[in-house]
Amino acid sequence: MDDDIQDILDAVSRPSLPQRTLDLQALTRAWVNERTSPELLPYPSDLVDRVVERVKTQIETIEDRTATMDSKSNFTLVILQTELERFKFLVRSFLRARMAKIDQYPHHYRTLSLQQTQSANPTSPSPLLSHLEQQYLQSHQSLLSHHYQSSFLSTFPAALQRLDDTAGGISMVDKPETDNAVFCRVLRDAGSVEIQGEGGATEVDLRRGDVWVVRWSAVDEAVRRGDVELI
Amino acid sequence: MYAEQANKLVLDAKRIQNLPHLPPYAATTVRAVTKEVRDLDREVSNLLAPYSSGSSSTTQSSDGTQQIKSSFSPADDPATACALLVNHLSMRRNKRCLLAYHRMRTDKLEGMCWSGVDVAEIQDASASASGRQSGGGAATSSLSAEEEQYVHQYSDLLAAYKGQWTDIDLTGSLEPPRDIFIDVRVLRDAGEIQTEYGSITLTRNSQFYVRQADVERLIQQGYLQRLS
Numbered sequence: 001m002d003d004d005i006q007d008i009l010d011a012v013s014r015p016s017l018p019q020r021t022l023d024l025q026a027l028t029r030a031w032v033n034e035r036t037s038p039e040l041l042p043y044p045s046d047l048v049d050r051v052v053e054r055v056k057t058q059i060e061t062i063e064d065r066t067a068t069m070d071s072k073s074n075f076t077l078v079i080l081q082t083e084l085e086r087f088k089f090l091v092r093s094f095l096r097a098r099m100a101k102i103d104q105y106p107h108h109y110r111t112l113s114l115q116q117t118q119s120a121n122p123t124s125p126s127p128l129l130s131h132l133e134q135q136y137l138q139s140h141q142s143l144l145s146h147h148y149q150s151s152f153l154s155t156f157p158a159a160l161q162r163l164d165d166t167a168g169g170i171s172m173v174d175k176p177e178t179d180n181a182v183f184c185r186v187l188r189d190a191g192s193v194e195i196q197g198e199g200g201a202t203e204v205d206l207r208r209g210d211v212w213v214v215r216w217s218a219v220d221e222a223v224r225r226g227d228v229e230l231i
Numbered sequence: 232m233y234a235e236q237a238n239k240l241v242l243d244a245k246r247i248q249n250l251p252h253l254p255p256y257a258a259t260t261v262r263a264v265t266k267e268v269r270d271l272d273r274e275v276s277n278l279l280a281p282y283s284s285g286s287s288s289t290t291q292s293s294d295g296t297q298q299i300k301s302s303f304s305p306a307d308d309p310a311t312a313c314a315l316l317v318n319h320l321s322m323r324r325n326k327r328c329l330l331a332y333h334r335m336r337t338d339k340l341e342g343m344c345w346s347g348v349d350v351a352e353i354q355d356a357s358a359s360a361s362g363r364q365s366g367g368g369a370a371t372s373s374l375s376a377e378e379e380q381y382v383h384q385y386s387d388l389l390a391a392y393k394g395q396w397t398d399i400d401l402t403g404s405l406e407p408p409r410d411i412f413i414d415v416r417v418l419r420d421a422g423e424i425q426t427e428y429g430s431i432t433l434t435r436n437s438q439f440y441v442r443q444a445d446v447e448r449l450i451q452q453g454y455l456q457r458l459s
Binding site: 052055056059078081082085086088089091092095096103132135136139140143144146147148150151152155156157 | 261264265268269272322326329330333334337341375377378380381384385388392395396398399400401407410411412442443444
């Protein structure tokens with residue numbers, strides 16, 4: 001009963017928050033999710049675009065205000081600049097976390113993003129990689145493979161020169177470990193997930209406000225939907 | 232023993248992880264390992280030669296692995312089958328070791344690119360480090376020619392990518408910012424810098440209270456030291 005009312009209250013009070021606050025919340029959430037999830041999450045292009053736009057206007061505001069050199073506005077300026085630095089840090093750290101993951105499993109993500117572009121349909125969720133990230137991934141990979149080629153691979157027998165061999169029972173393409181445990185908080189009721197316990201598999205309900213430690217593979221869908229956030 | 236040389240490379244790579252500089256490129260070991268792979272490959276074809284049925288003995292399949300169409304059956308001659316298997320696995324293992332070694336080094340180089348070290352400085356620093364190790368011998372760069380090329384290309388790529396995020400400064404500090412003004416001490420003369428609050432001349436051993444964003448780069452390059 002209590003929960004129902006809470007839900008209704010939330011639905012009413014949510015739109016009253018200004019877009020800025022929502023964006024900050026969303027960015028922080030995306031940042032934490034990206035840093036803690038073992039897999040790369042879809043790129044929130046709209047959000048990043050909005051934030052970058054806002055950073056730009058904020059820089060202009062600050063420059064305008066410093067130009068006037070009003071002693072009274074100095075304190076406001078300090079606050080504005082601190083806020084700006086923090087925003088910049090969030091975006092920077094977010095992007096770097098993504099790049100670190102891309103660099104760690106380049107082949108895996110390249111295949112994934114290729115699959116996504118091939119099966120592109122208008123209803124599909126936001127792409128895994130941004131356009132820039134895709135460019136970066138491509139050129140970085142061509143650099144790396146060129147480097148391997150010229151360093152030693154070119155002298156190998158032809159059958160062993162590929163970088164994505166699956167022969168011999170081992171795939172050369174590393175994949176992120178999807179069974180890693182993650183801490184998560186449930187934001188909206190998200191159905192039930194299967195948990196592998198000592199006594200076999202059991203199902204648990206994810207209820208709003210719950211905090212769980214579960215395998216990433218169990219909640220990754222819910223995180224992508226936004227029903228669950230990582231902490 | 233097979234893959235002994237390759238193991239050396241892996242151990243080396245492990246060691247590199249914790250080193251501040253990059254030790255010289257193990258060109259001889261890399262060459263030895265590639266030679267081993269070639270020898271193994273030759274041995275495999277020699278072993279299989281008697282079994283190959285006159286016409287096209289090996290074909291390249293679509294996934295790049297060689298499919299051997301020969302009259303050889305492992306059950307008839309387990310000794311040869313075992314030798315073949317060992318050779319195949321050793322070759323793959325060597326390849327993985329080589330890849331790991333090179334990846335480790337390139338990762339290290341990329342890290343240096345990210346932290347804003349100049350390409351020339353990387354070469355100088357590692358050259359002097361290796362020079363010290365070899366008793367001040369020939370101060371050749373510890374990067375292989377390919378690695379040098381790689382560093383150049385990667386820093387170009389990085390610069391291009393960074394250029395798309397002008398306001399964010401991707402290579403900036405990954406520490407959450409606390410204060411926008413910090414105390415710094417000047418370790419090396421850095422000349423005059425322009426800030427929004429006028430210009431300051433950074434002379435050695437002087438101390439300033441400046442905006443962090445203005446001096447970030449200088450701290451990374453070692454001109455300034457941050458005082459907590």
